[in-house]
Amino acid sequence: MGLFEQQQTPMETDAAIGVFDSGIGGLSVLRHIHAALPREHLLYFADSGFAPYGDKPEDVVAARTMAVAAFLMQFRIKALVVACNTATAATIKALREIYPALPLIGVEPGLKPAAALTATRTVGVLATEGTLASAKFKLLREQIAAATDVRFLAQPCIGLADQVELGELRSARTAALIRRYIEPLLEQGADTLVLGCTHYPFVQPLIEDVLGRISTWPVTIVDTGEPVTRQLVRLLEQQNLRKTGETGAVVSAFTTGSETALARAFSTLLNLKPKITGIKAPA
Template identity: 55%
Template sequence: MTSIASNAHPDAPIGIFDSGVGGLSVLRHIRAQLPQEDLIYFADSGHAPYGDKTEQQVIDRSLAVAGYLLQQGAKALVVACNTATIAAIKALRARYPDLPIVGVEPGLKPAAAISRNGKIGVLATERTLRGDKLLALREQVSSATGATFILQPCVGLVERIEQSAMGSDPLDATSAMLDRYIAPLLAQGVDTLVLGCTHYPFVQDAIERTVRAHTSEPVTLVDTGDAVARQLARLLDAASLRRTSNDAPRLLGYTTAKVEALAQAFAGLLDLQPPVAYLSV
């Protein structure tokens, strides 16, 4: 176990990481709710996707990235990746028991609360849907609410979104893939779709078009990025680590792949142009 309690300071940055650019959807919510905070975003694109890795591989990558972010003085860690949360959050909390750590998980509870007919589709990577954490959560929520969760692995969608963010993938190819995954769920009568990967909110418009093409019934989409930011704020407050003033909040980007790709994703997805650097972590 590693303690950081003696080093944590409100002026320190928050570390956020994902296997690629999907975690930028979470970063967007964090910037909105915690505008005074300095942020470091780490895209482990050189080792993406996490969805086809073994659990131990994801744990090893998560620990390596977290270690680097803590070397940069991070006071809190956001695992902005559903697959990494499912596989590695326990290992991260065991390694850093005094560090505020927030993970993401598919929003099954809010989906069950929102759904009108109790039929909910869950879009996620294969690794996320196979994880014990997700399966246990499904059982818990189903038992408590009577909701039925239909799990749909979206093989290749993360890579497609990554390519689209770099302008190298046609929109119609993404739409065709979404149609293949979403149409069967709608045919089974789901009225709620959980976006179970942080990449998926970036194609929310395309998902909504796909839904409208197959049904005139209202279908609600659930994105948990806002809840992640709220939980981060609560943990910072509990540890007296929230920054209350900052005239020039900083945002830094790091990647284990091409700098240009992450820079383009920042610009294209969030209209931001932070400094971006390559790392061989």
């Protein structure tokens, strides 16, 4: 049976929700999902052995994302959250064409909410090179800039996702990277910062510390984890797929990287201890 045929099989409310990222960054989305849908079974895939995605060609990221999606479909998931901005930009359209019946949610930088929040009409967008170079992001920026007359300053944050993967959420090196990327945005008048990578919410406290030292005005930070979760809930309810039983949720995970590192991230960042299975590559 092919993957397309598999996904056409009627989905069950007790099936898991798949959540995928290049590494641990997607846990920043998964924590919102778990809080909003505590009864749902969650299946997380961390492609840490192939991370980061942000500095890889779009076609390479697209092929990898398609392989991960196909792997997760083997488990009859009832929804898929692509909790990676770079993967969403490269592949979300193709995924929706292949799996048209599957509730499928991607993430993208929160430009629209940021445009509604800025007083200086200048917004800084912190993201990976891959996200900022994608046609999807460029079109989104053009559309919202034209509609709102807000200026969006794109800032590639090379190495920042790597620091999160290493667990260096408060280190001096991470703080130095953040300052290097934020200072030029403040100098151009940005009063709102968009976290355009799902890894970045885990260093938001450090970003706020750095802003407290270098900014002379209040700066608002926009994260997209909550709106992604609201969209997931809406789609599940629309298709009558929301789990209503009293049985507890099961959280499990796969990783192409270190099982120990992912277990530590789950424990430290989400206070969860899922069953984690290491694999060499999605197949």
